[in-house]
Amino acid sequence: MSGKSRRDFLKKSVAIGSVATGLSASTAKAGPKNILSEDRMGVLVDTTACVGCRNCEWACKDAHNLPAGNLDSYEDRKILETKRRPDQTALTVVNEYPHGKNSNLPVDVKVQCMHCDHPACVSACIVGAFSKQENGSVIWDTDMCIGCRYCMAACPFQIPAFEYDKAINPLIMKCDFCFNRTKDGKLPACVNICPVEALTCGPRHELIKIARNRIKRNPNRYVNHILGEYEVGGTSWMYLASKEFKELDFPDLGKNPAPGVSESIQHGIFAYFVPPVSLYALLGGIMWITKRRKELEEEEKI
Amino acid sequence: MSHELVNPVPIKHKFFTPGVYVLIVIALNGLVFLMGRFFFGLGAVTNLNDQYPWGLWIGVDVAAGVALAAGGFTTAAFGHVMHKEEYHAIVRPALLTAMLGYTFVAVGVFVDIGRWYFIWHPLIMWNGNSALFEVGICVMIYMTVLYIEFLPIVTERFIGKVNLPGLLTALNKPADKILRLLDRGLSKTMFIFIIAGVVLSTLHQSSLGTLMVIAGPKMHPLWQTPVLPLLFLLSAVSVGFPMVIFESLIASRSLKLKPEMHILSRLGSMIAPLLGIYLAFKIGDMFIRETFVYLNEFTTASVMFSIEVVLGVIIPLRMFLSPKVLKSPPLLFTASALVVFGVLLNRINNFVVAYTPPYSTESYFPSFGEISVTVGFVALLVLAYRFIVMNFPVISLPGQQTAQPKKYTIRGVEK
Ligand code: SF4
Ligand code: SF4
Ligand code: SF4
Numbered sequence: 001m002s003g004k005s006r007r008d009f010l011k012k013s014v015a016i017g018s019v020a021t022g023l024s025a026s027t028a029k030a031g032p033k034n035i036l037s038e039d040r041m042g043v044l045v046d047t048t049a050c051v052g053c054r055n056c057e058w059a060c061k062d063a064h065n066l067p068a069g070n071l072d073s074y075e076d077r078k079i080l081e082t083k084r085r086p087d088q089t090a091l092t093v094v095n096e097y098p099h100g101k102n103s104n105l106p107v108d109v110k111v112q113c114m115h116c117d118h119p120a121c122v123s124a125c126i127v128g129a130f131s132k133q134e135n136g137s138v139i140w141d142t143d144m145c146i147g148c149r150y151c152m153a154a155c156p157f158q159i160p161a162f163e164y165d166k167a168i169n170p171l172i173m174k175c176d177f178c179f180n181r182t183k184d185g186k187l188p189a190c191v192n193i194c195p196v197e198a199l200t201c202g203p204r205h206e207l208i209k210i211a212r213n214r215i216k217r218n219p220n221r222y223v224n225h226i227l228g229e230y231e232v233g234g235t236s237w238m239y240l241a242s243k244e245f246k247e248l249d250f251p252d253l254g255k256n257p258a259p260g261v262s263e264s265i266q267h268g269i270f271a272y273f274v275p276p277v278s279l280y281a282l283l284g285g286i287m288w289i290t291k292r293r294k295e296l297e298e299e300e301k302i
Numbered sequence: 303m304s305h306e307l308v309n310p311v312p313i314k315h316k317f318f319t320p321g322v323y324v325l326i327v328i329a330l331n332g333l334v335f336l337m338g339r340f341f342f343g344l345g346a347v348t349n350l351n352d353q354y355p356w357g358l359w360i361g362v363d364v365a366a367g368v369a370l371a372a373g374g375f376t377t378a379a380f381g382h383v384m385h386k387e388e389y390h391a392i393v394r395p396a397l398l399t400a401m402l403g404y405t406f407v408a409v410g411v412f413v414d415i416g417r418w419y420f421i422w423h424p425l426i427m428w429n430g431n432s433a434l435f436e437v438g439i440c441v442m443i444y445m446t447v448l449y450i451e452f453l454p455i456v457t458e459r460f461i462g463k464v465n466l467p468g469l470l471t472a473l474n475k476p477a478d479k480i481l482r483l484l485d486r487g488l489s490k491t492m493f494i495f496i497i498a499g500v501v502l503s504t505l506h507q508s509s510l511g512t513l514m515v516i517a518g519p520k521m522h523p524l525w526q527t528p529v530l531p532l533l534f535l536l537s538a539v540s541v542g543f544p545m546v547i548f549e550s551l552i553a554s555r556s557l558k559l560k561p562e563m564h565i566l567s568r569l570g571s572m573i574a575p576l577l578g579i580y581l582a583f584k585i586g587d588m589f590i591r592e593t594f595v596y597l598n599e600f601t602t603a604s605v606m607f608s609i610e611v612v613l614g615v616i617i618p619l620r621m622f623l624s625p626k627v628l629k630s631p632p633l634l635f636t637a638s639a640l641v642v643f644g645v646l647l648n649r650i651n652n653f654v655v656a657y658t659p660p661y662s663t664e665s666y667f668p669s670f671g672e673i674s675v676t677v678g679f680v681a682l683l684v685l686a687y688r689f690i691v692m693n694f695p696v697i698s699l700p701g702q703q704t705a706q707p708k709k710y711t712i713r714g715v716e717k
Contacts, residue, residue, distance in 0.1 A: 031431050085661055087352055124516050126438055128429035146423050147416020150434045152355035154516045158659045161352045162416065164345030170416040251660040253519065261528050262515040263431050269508065269531070270430070276501055283383050283497045290385035 032128030036117055040136030041182065042204035042236040043191060044211055045110055047248070048221055050198035052080060052094055052108035056190035060092045060112075063178060063189035083249070086112055087161040091175040092190060095249070100242030102220045107241065109248050110190070110198070112175035113138060113159045114228060115236035118257030124154035129172075136204065136236040137177035145172055156232055156251060156258045177236070204236055211240055233257030310394055310695035312459070315557045317692060325681040332678015335671040336413065344416060347671035353659050358668035361653035362676050363410030365510055366646045367403055368441065369538045373549075374400020374448065375503035376542030382496045391698040392565055394455065395553070396546045398696050401448040402686055406679050408445060411438075413675065433512035440506035447499045451492070457485040459694050508535040514652055522603045523593045525656040529583065536583055540576035541645040543569045544618070544638035549687075551635045553697065556688075562698070567628040570637070574622040577641065581615050602665075606647070606655050614644015 054074040061068035066089060080096040092112035100107050115138045122130040122138060129144035130151060140151075140160075147170055152160045163170035178188035186192075191199040200207060211226045227245045228238035231253050241248060269275060339347040350357050377396040381389045412418050424438045464477045511534030514521050527533070547566050554561040588594055597604050621627045621637035628634060654666065668676075691697050 031429050085352065120516055120518075123429075123431045124434065125429055126432050126434040127423045127427035128432075129427075144420075144423060144427055145417060146420040147418075148411075148414075148434065149350075149355035149416065150432070150513075152352065153514070153520075153657070156518055156520070156660075158353070158520075158661050162355065163343075164348075164350060165343050166416075167341055167343040170343065249661070251519070258518055259431065259516055261518075262433055262512050265512050265515060265528060265531055266431060266433055266436065266509070269505065269512075270436070276505060279504060280497055280501045283379070283500055284493075287383045287385070287493060287497065290383070294385050294387075 032122055032125065033131040033133070034119075034122050035132055035134045037134045037136070038205075039203050040117075040134065040236060041177075041201060042115070042136055042207050042238060043188065044200040044202075044207040045237065045239045046198050046200070046214070047107050047109050047239060047241045048100070048103070049196050050094070050108040050110060051196055052077065052096055052106070053195060054079075054094050055193045055195060056110055056199070057090060057092055057094060059189040059193040060175070061090060063181070064091060064176075066090070080108075086159060086173075086175065088163050088171070088173040091173060097243075097248055101223075103242060107243060107248065109239075109241075112190075112237065113177070114157050115175075115177055116232055116258070117235060118233040118259060120154040120156055120232075120258035121151040121160060123259030123263055124150045126150060133179065133183075135177075135179075135182055137179045137182060138236075139176045139179045140172050140174065142169075142171060147172075154258070156253050158251075204234075204238075207238060211238060214240060230255045233260075309391075309698045310455075311697070311699055312693050312695055313557050313559070313691050313697055313699075315692060317688065321556070322685065322688070325685055328681040329678045329685065332675045332681070335674045336678070338671060339413060339675070340418075344414075347669065347675070349666060349669040349672065351666075353662045353664075354657065354666035356653055356657070357666055358650075358654065358672045358676055359410055359414040361650045362646070363679060364407055364414070365653050366649040367407040367410060368507065368510055369534070369541055369645050369649055370545050370642065371400040371403030371407070372503065372507060372538040372542040373546040374403070374542075375500050376539055377546060378451075378496050379500045382493070383500060389565060389569070391562060392546050392550065392569070394696045394698070395550060395691075396542075397448065397451055398687065398690060399545070399549055401445075401452050402683050402690075404441065404445045404448055406683050407441060410679065411441075433509050433516070436509045437506050437513065440502050440509065444499060444502040444506065447495050447502065450488070450495050451499065454485060454488050454492070455694050455696065457481045457488070461485060503538075504535060507538040508532065510534050511652075514656070517657065520657060520659050521652075522596070522656040522658060523591065524588075524596050524603055524607045525652050527587050527591060529587050530652070533580070533583060533587070536576075536580040537645050537648060540573065540580045541641055543573050543576070544641035547634060547638040548642050551631060551638075553687075553691065557691070557697075559697070559699070561631050563629070563631060563634075566631075566634060570622055570628045570634055573638075573641070574619055577615055577619040577622065581611075581619060584611065584615070603655060606651050610644055610647045610651055614640060614647055618644070 055071065058068050058071050058074050060066075080094070083095050084090075084093040086093055092110055094108050094110050097107045097109065099105055115132075115136055117132075119130065119132055119138045122128075122132055124130075125145075126148055127144045127146060129141045130138060131141070132138050147162070149160075149162055149172075151172060152158075152162060159174050161173045163173065178186075178190075182188060187201055191201045200210065202210075208226065208229055211229075215222045215224055215226075221242060222240050223242065223244060225245065226238050226240060227250060228235035233256065239245065239250075246252060335347050344350060348357060348359070373396040377389065377393050380386055381393040412421055415421060424435055425442070429435045461478065461481050464474045464481065466473055466477065508531035511530035511532070514526070515528060515530055518526070547569060550566060551561055553559070597608065618637045618640040621633065621640070626633065627637055
């Protein structure tokens with residue numbers, strides 16, 4: 001890529017977009033549940049504490065009825081040599097990177113859905129199968145999904161996976177923040193099993209305070225950046241790290257919510273159906289006038 | 303009113319020719335892979351994966367299909383809304399192309415979505431924020447409108463000619479009555495549908511452009527712009543007439559008819575300004591966002607973008623400005639084919655080439671199965687077109703008064 005980053009273009013795009021439509025994204029009407037509660041939960045992932053034991057991978061599979069295998073088999077660290085992505089067989093994976101500042105230990109990064117505050121998947125889904133719940137989870141409804149995979153094209157973190165090998169009822173697979181557990185106040189399976197304090201679950205605003213505190217107390221240990229505090233409008237899952245997030249394969253995303261531009265265009269075109277109806281009236285008018293003119297011409301000829 | 307020009311008749315010609323057999327083989331090959339998709343899932347036939355959720359089928363069957371069927375609404379707007387009756391001869395072929403085109407778009411969607419049996423869900427499950435929802439609903443309604451617009455051609459074919467076999471002969475009279483009733487009702491209300499068709503087309507042609515906006519930085523900046531909806535609409539409008547010319551010249555060649563050059567040249571003369579507007583917005587957008595820096599690099603994206611703009615817009619634009627091109631069938635055909643190619647490539651670029659997800663490990667190229675299905679659909683479409691123009695009054699033969707009574711020649715335009 002040349003000097004300019006895609007983010008710059010996106011920034012400009014946002015500016016053009018809002019000029020082009022002149023409407024804000026907040027005028028949504030028909031749509032899926034998309035609650036942004038004050039007390040929404042989140043998880044703070046401290047990659048400097050993570051030891052790469054991959055117990056979370058096992059617990060996650062176990063909690064979602066995916067073939068999990070034996071917990072002992074996860075001790076094999078060979079698998080950390082390749083970079084993996086969450087997919088239909090594993091909703092979360094841990095990747096390992098070379099050590100960061102002031103430490104000789106490798107950096108381990110757990111990857112899963114970020115549970116965005118303004119999720120692109122919720123905005124995009126054609127039938128509204130995705131929703132943002134009050135406790136912060138972004139979940140997916142199998143009874144609605146038509147399998148169009150637009151959510152996958154939309155997600156800026158490239159998270160949703162799809163069961164391409166199934167002819168009937170293929171599922172969209174992604175971390176659901178263990179909604180079945182968290183809705184009853186239980187901890188997510190991965191947070192529950194984590195043997196060190198790499199995963200902290202709690203109200204998002206508390207987590208931000210904790211994260212700031214850790215950075216303040218240990219400025220040598222952390223880079224001064226909480227990933228997810230502002231990225232794409234904020235996410236429920238947030239990260240601390242000892243090196244730049246770019247080096248840990250996090251995409252460089254701006255602060256604007258991913259669905260912002262497309263929603264404002266969408267609502268601009270539709271704005272309470274005024275533009276389509278006006279266009280209809282305009283065309284009807286033209287049709288009537290040209291017809292009248294033709295008739296008059298014909299009458300004159302006779 | 304100039305009835306000599308509008309004179310649609312079923313074309314008499316042999317259906318089966320060597321070319322038709324080739325098309326049948328291509329279509330059957332596609333159907334074989336299609337069965338694979340339904341029995342073994344999308345993964346068995348396509349190269350799609352978690353990195354590239356959308357591929358050839360969405361880019362070509364759906365996005366390009368919708369764009370290339372734009373001839374239906376541009377000619378309807380021109381012929382009916384603006385009452386340019388000289389052009390009525392091409393309204394019906396364009397309508398047929400649009401109807402078949404949208405039918406195949408719908409089939410394309412049906413094949414591509416993982417849960418095809420839930421294709422009706424958007425009718426009752428709404429997400430007004432989703433560009434895809436808007437496209438889906440508009441395409442569904444517009445397809446219905448196209449079928450309604452085509453109905454008069456069917457009634458015209460059968461009125462006074464209903465001839466049911468055997469025991470059903472008793473029903474001939476009532477059937478004829480129903481057809482006449484339908485015909486009368488339709489010609490009184492057709493203008494409603496014609497305008498609705500134009501509005502619906504404007505909406506979903508542009509929303510198709512909004513689709514990829516949400517992909518944000520996953521899409522190459524040469525294409526990713528908030529004015530995508532406008533670019534999609536402008537390109538659809540400018541490909542409408544070239545597509546009509548393109549297929550009209552192919553049809554007259556294959557059915558051994560004299561090309562309607564007097565209409566086609568006049569249509570051709572209107573393409574240059576439309577292409578010019580599209581080009582101006584495309585280049586203007588590139589300069590405002592300063593994306594031309596990417597053209598200095600030699601990448602798939604920059605090459606594809608250049609081909610799309612130079613071969614698909616600039617060269618045909620120059621050609622359509624020349625009177626010589628407008629008068630010569632081969633040159634007019636070439637210029638139109640270039641525009642069609644340009645828009646096809648633009649849709650492929652937007653949906654496939656421009657899409658580079660952050661964690662892609664390999665790039666996407668359609669599988670043999672995907673290509674077979676797409677090509678098979680095109681073959682089926684051509685066969686359906688051929689069958690319909692041979693059995694229904696769609697194509698006009700200038701000069702021959704073999705048509706139906708005048709009353710039925712122009713729909714929705716009461717005299
Ligand atoms: S990370 Fe992707 S899948 Fe998860 S909530 Fe955000 S947009 Fe949706
Ligand atoms: S694949 Fe399912 S969940 Fe994803 S956008 Fe399509 S309908 Fe919605
Ligand atoms: S929150 Fe639940 S679903 Fe998500 S990664 Fe942890 S265990 Fe898996």
